[in-house]
Amino acid sequence: MKLNQRTRAKETKVSKNQITNMKGSRSGQGLEKKDFLDSYASSKYPDDPNQKIFFEKLLEAFRTLSEEAPETFEAIAPEMLQRSIWSWKGADPLLSKKFNNWILGDYQWTPFTDILPDENLYSRYTDIAPIKPETLSRVEHEFLNELNQRFYGDYHRWDATTRDQFIILGSLSLAGGGGVRQGKLIHSLGMGLAESGIKGSNTVRAAKIALSRLSNPFSITLFAPATGHGTDRLHSIATTELAELIQRYILHHDASALLPPSPVELLE
Numbered sequence: 542m543k544l545n546q547r548t549r550a551k552e553t554k555v556s557k558n559q560i561t562n563m564k565g566s567r568s569g570q571g572l573e574k575k576d577f578l579d580s581y582a583s584s585k586y587p588d589d590p591n592q593k594i595f596f597e598k599l600l601e602a603f604r605t606l607s608e609e610a611p612e613t614f615e616a617i618a619p620e621m622l623q624r625s626i627w628s629w630k631g632a633d634p635l636l637s638k639k640f641n642n643w644i645l646g647d648y649q650w651t652p653f654t655d656i657l658p659d660e661n662l663y664s665r666y667t668d669i670a671p672i673k674p675e676t677l678s679r680v681e682h683e684f685l686n687e688l689n690q691r692f693y694g695d696y697h698r699w700d701a702t703t704r705d706q707f708i709i710l711g712s713l714s715l716a717g718g719g720g721v722r723q724g725k726l727i728h729s730l731g732m733g734l735a736e737s738g739i740k741g742s743n744t745v746r747a748a749k750i751a752l753s754r755l756s757n758p759f760s761i762t763l764f765a766p767a768t769g770h771g772t773d774r775l776h777s778i779a780t781t782e783l784a785e786l787i788q789r790y791i792l793h794h795d796a797s798a799l800l801p802p803s804p805v806e807l808l809e
Contacts, residue, residue, distance in 0.1 A: 603618075619644050622640070622644075623637075623640060626640060636656070636657070638731045639656040639731060640656060642728075642731060642732070643656050647728060650724075651728065670789070671789060671793045672685070672786070672789045672790060672793070680759045680760070680761065681786060683759055684755070684756060684759045684761055685786075685790055687755050687756075687758075687759075688755065688787075688790060691703065691706070691755060692706075692707055692794060692796060696795060696796035696798075696799060699796075702747075702748075702751070704796075704799060705730055705744060705748045706748045706751055706752055707791075707794075707796050707799060708729055708730055708799055708800065709726055709729075709730075709745060709748045709749065709752070709776075710748075710752055710787060710791065711791040711796075711797065711799070711800045712725075712726060712729050712800065713764070713776060713777055713778050713784070714778055714784045714785075714787035714788040714791050715788060715791070715800065716777065716778075716784070717781060717784050717785070717788070718777075718781040718784065719777065720765075720775040720776055720777030721775070721776055721777070722769075722772060722773055722774065722775055722776075723741070723742065723745055723767075723769075723771070723772055723773070723774040723775075723776060724771075724772030724773070726745050726776060727741035727742075727744070727745065727772070729800075730744060730745075732744065742774075745776065749763075749764055749776070752764075761783070762779045763778065763779060763783070764776065764777065764778060764779055765777045765778065765779045765780075
């Protein structure tokens with residue numbers, strides 16, 4: 542008797558699941574599908590300030606999990622962050638590389654927000670007026686032509702050396718009259734913690750030497766002497782005027798998408 546009851550109970554459960562799962566079947570996968578937390582939060586607090594309280598409680602729950610079950614939290618948190626970024630920003634190889642470096646060690650000195658694209662920053666790029674050729678001297682014009690030949694074509698297909706040179710030149714020009722610390726430059730190149738020492742230093746030095754060779758024939762001193770040591774070594778463009786010229790060139794180049802999303806001194 543009990544066996545028959547259990548059998549009927551299982552049959553009832555299966556039949557209910559079949560009805561419920563129709564929306565999840567392949568024929569029904571085209572229907573609207575929401576992430577659980579998005580769906581839950583929107584139904585619980587639609588356009589309600591209490592949503593902030595809900596998110597704070599979620600963060601509190603994650604912190605509790607990290608304290609009570611650190612091994613479990615360590616196993617699931619990185620993947621959760623990565624999946625959230627993919628869902629939010631889509632396939633972005635540069636962002637993925639920055640995230641991987643952050644997980645491996647950059648988290649020690651880089652806030653998570655620093656690896657995310659700064660939409661407000663990039664929207665300001667279009668406000669910077671492009672270079673007017675008629676305002677250039679002959680030397681400046683020829684130098685920019687040389688840069689055009691170096692940074693030519695689809696930047697997605699550039700080799701690592703060309704990409705490194707563009708990022709370093711762009712980062713230093715965006716700093717205006719100031720400088721950029723070597724550790725920050727190395728981080729901007731997507732090099733991880735293990736490469737921030739001699740290898741990173743050699744990469745920055747090689748890029749600056751190659752760029753200086755482009756400017757030397759025009760009697761242009763591209764970089765000011767670097768000062769300091771290690772990751773605190775400071776690199777900069779030789780003059781503010783030259784930095785402004787290069788900045789206008791860089792910001793109107795398609796490869797400006799490669800530049801790090803960090804606060805910079807933009808032209809007005």
